[in-house]
Amino acid sequence: MVKVAVLGATGYAGADLVRLLYHHPDVELTLLTSESFAGERFSQVHPQFKGLVDERLHSLQAEAVPEEVAVVFCALPHGKSAPVIPELLQRKLKVVDLSADFRLHQPLLYQQWYGWTHPTPGLLASSVYGLPEIYAADIKQARLVANPGCFPTGAILALAPLASERLVDWDSVIIDAKSGVSGAGRTPRPGFHFPDCTENFKAYRVGNHQHTPEIEQELARLAGEEAVRVTFTPHLVPMIRGILSTVYVSLPDRSLEELYALYEDFYRDSVFVRVRREILPETRLVRGSNYCDLALRVDQRAGRLIIISCIDNLVKGASGQAVQNMNLMLGYPQEKGLTQVPL
Amino acid sequence: MVKVAVLGATGYAGADLVRLLYHHPDVELTLLTSESFAGERFSQVHPQFKGLVDERLHSLQAEAVPEEVAVVFCALPHGKSAPVIPELLQRKLKVVDLSADFRLHQPLLYQQWYGWTHPTPGLLASSVYGLPEIYAADIKQARLVANPGCFPTGAILALAPLASERLVDWDSVIIDAKSGVSGAGRTPRPGFHFPDCTENFKAYRVGNHQHTPEIEQELARLAGEEAVRVTFTPHLVPMIRGILSTVYVSLPDRSLEELYALYEDFYRDSVFVRVRREILPETRLVRGSNYCDLALRVDQRAGRLIIISCIDNLVKGASGQAVQNMNLMLGYPQEKGLTQVPL
Amino acid sequence: MVKVAVLGATGYAGADLVRLLYHHPDVELTLLTSESFAGERFSQVHPQFKGLVDERLHSLQAEAVPEEVAVVFCALPHGKSAPVIPELLQRKLKVVDLSADFRLHQPLLYQQWYGWTHPTPGLLASSVYGLPEIYAADIKQARLVANPGCFPTGAILALAPLASERLVDWDSVIIDAKSGVSGAGRTPRPGFHFPDCTENFKAYRVGNHQHTPEIEQELARLAGEEAVRVTFTPHLVPMIRGILSTVYVSLPDRSLEELYALYEDFYRDSVFVRVRREILPETRLVRGSNYCDLALRVDQRAGRLIIISCIDNLVKGASGQAVQNMNLMLGYPQEKGLTQVPL
């Protein structure tokens, strides 16, 4: 049994992480922190855990992460991880950071898209982008893994096989993404108040969502380009969990059969990517699981390839991917503790 | 055209009232107030009204209600109406108060159930309880109408025919009520945050909801009793609008046919009560309308009568009933401006 | 009072039409037909109408449309209107057809996209496409109006100002549309069974939805092109009503301000189009109303214009637009009976 700590355990991503770690056969939860609820039991904040995870929450300010911890999960809000992580690394702890703080390699992008100056830009180069389907080898060696954002996970997996084969006309890429409401976090706010949110559909942050540079950085790397530009538009679906991305790109000079073969080959060893020919992905088919379902369709008339990808934004888009990264860092099979059938 | 003012126009009940008054053929909206949004346009706060109701919101503190106003609707939070209404009455304005501040006749009940001391207990006796199906004659003469609460409206209409015939065994009455989420108001709070509220069902304030004494007061009056006691349990349904109440009472010595005849007779002139034999009421069948649908069922084995009532909590449970009261106060047919087909 | 008939009154579009016609101050419902429910009362099939529309449903096979009817609304399933309408026209009746049967001008397209041979191709040329924001003058003179499809309404209104100014790069147009479930009709089917449909999001008919040629036909006409090709992808949102379309097109050589001015100018006299600068459209802001809300956003980095349009698929996408067409055909103001505030 390895001991792990979760910093920021009471947000949606943190709590879903606790759920998965509780089920993990080789893991023991040693420290759960929360600044808002320090002193309370975890199951007082998330009453579904009563009798399962009744541990007390500690303030990170007051407590040190114990020596014997193998992996620290950092599920703090964006901007709160960066000041905390350097000390953890100095203490030789392995870290999976679920925030955006170590995902981008160019410090300037934090200024531009997040509105703050990165306090430890020197560390950006040493973090590994935690998308195991692409960077498994690096993740196994990493001390700091930057767990991908939910939208980038779905979008990058949708385009990675094409990008790595240089089959993408970058001027043509549009990612029209639709997310459940848990992506907005657990703080009540007007747009997410039930009567204003149910029976409603809307777009938001059109043309300026902070996941855009993350998607572009990774796609450029896959394609061996210096930089690429994509249009990314997020929408809000009245459901709890799930992201479906509809990705448009100019039809490469390949048949649909060849394209499917390319995708199946690219993801041959990726246990959590299901390339589907027989159906179109639906968010319910991955709910509560670590799967990414993908399908391809051709619009021959307009000369476009349409790629549909589905994930559970809290699992493959956050907590499940974090556990998958931990498994790799610890030398476990990457699916350990992650075999949940979609509910 | 009569001129009306709405104080507290931006809450859910206030906004639904503006919607109905906008459609009313004989009404002109003259003053809309809001303390939180004073200075903004109504359609900035409720963007669905753009091009329809673009009037500016005023602070009640700063503005006087104009002389020529025929009826003032007071949709302020509970406890905020009581200090405001005396002055309106002194100025000879007619008032429909949507808060609870003038519904109860015994001042002590405000202490007991609402936790505050009523500032003008002397006015309680002069307010008329605004349930037009029962008090139409009084409402026509009234200067101050206390618009009933949403749960009491459904519960009282379910029991009124029985109560007025003295057919109720008061020890047996249970009102198990289920409400949509708009009843909780438009301020975001944890229990009403979409991901915690959708796909969920719960009871709340079991045994101590503040609508209990209002229900008891009115049922006692109908029955000619000094006091009656009922059990009232509210629940929260993951939907926007609607209240369904399942009301249990010992089976009176009457056949189902006789009971239906009693209800149909009692509500013969009530255009907004539909006594239904052929179906059980569903909240969708009254959505957006001022109807109260009622049905009766007998559990012969257990000796119980079960009455099901459905209203739209924002319309018959608030704004629609307020307009119905205004119509009576102004001598209009009570259905004027209220003939919306359920959506 | 003019008399109207509704053929196929019990489907979702038909019933919503009955709702609007019931409210229309100058209309009397004279004949409601239904093959499935002939003999029953309308309010037995749609119990929310009890006490409002209790008329009996007739079989169209058995009944003739009365002489004195001014307008016949044909809300029959696709393919069922074409055989019925010629006789109505011969009898000099005015017809608004809500099916797709007279929307396309090239008979071959019915073969290709709907899979049947049009029985009266000769009539296609004489029907007027019923989008009042563009063809009001023609509609006023028309005997047969083909009411637009729900997706085409939202898509065409989003692009019409650009198209008519020849500002569209037709190779770049993508219409990513999201619809509520009422668009699928009222026959229970697996994909629309509540437990499989709620908490779910999916795409369907990717690249081959039958509304594609309708959108292309009308956009080509506006642009003065022989033919245009667009990519159109529909998705299913777990809500009852509403369509939001996210439309992508290469950024024309205009500033956002100039583009907004173009749209505002184009829709200056269109009472049901609201060009919105201050907010992004949301489906709830048009729910139950005949509005189409539009907003523009520029993705400068990727060189794209993004247009968001929202309608209620049953109202502006079907019944409301049909009433708007009737108003024009009868010489009424087009908003008569259609001033509902979004609910």
Added chain:
Amino acid sequence: MVKVAVLGATGYAGADLVRLLYHHPDVELTLLTSESFAGERFSQVHPQFKGLVDERLHSLQAEAVPEEVAVVFCALPHGKSAPVIPELLQRKLKVVDLSADFRLHQPLLYQQWYGWTHPTPGLLASSVYGLPEIYAADIKQARLVANPGCFPTGAILALAPLASERLVDWDSVIIDAKSGVSGAGRTPRPGFHFPDCTENFKAYRVGNHQHTPEIEQELARLAGEEAVRVTFTPHLVPMIRGILSTVYVSLPDRSLEELYALYEDFYRDSVFVRVRREILPETRLVRGSNYCDLALRVDQRAGRLIIISCIDNLVKGASGQAVQNMNLMLGYPQEKGLTQVPL
């Protein structure tokens, strides 16, 4: 590894059973049957299982249950189990039957409440009612376990401690139950069509639901009464999973503290019952888990005890309870494979 068979694997309860059995560490799925989908793969019918359970479905008519099967789960429709089970028992197989066919001990009740004549009334006496919190000892010895209905599970667990202490005034018992839509099965029908079911709340089968005699039989047995009568009213909540029961009973001569102590004592060894003092149960807090959450509240004014119980209707109300029964029959700890944290 023990081998198990699931007859009727494609309904909601059957599929949820397959999900749990797939996770169970000591179980191997050997035979899955379906009459409607024989020949197809399980993951074609339930695409979320792709890559997990791809086994082919067999027709029970054509296939025999293999010798080596330890436990057969019968998830066939009501009335379809009774003809099949005798042969399984003759072959010395252990059976958990999820239908109602062997729950009631008096054959006449099948006539009265289900409308059919029981084909093997002689077997009714030998089946064990599979509520492990009460009958664990019997279940361990049983060859045929009748898995309880979903409503009875929640209702009986709510009342069992009181009933076994003879503290129930049986004339006073009302069970007002609210269920998610998955309880209605996976066949599309009008009342469960998304647009008619979402944003709606209704009661159904008032006073005549077939779970009534099952509840009464078990409560009478617990209380040592010959027969008891309760009022049971089911309602439909627009959500997928969950049942909340609000149970009313005359307040026994005990304090709330004493009553809580009684419940905690009664369920001391029941790992899946959580007696909750600090919160009221909500269906989301048990979603996807095998828990039953219980809370007590006193309405002192009206002299009533109100018990709230919550289960996931598909898990503790069907599949999870079936696995719990299998665990007992095979000598495993009852929680084996059932430790899912609520999602």
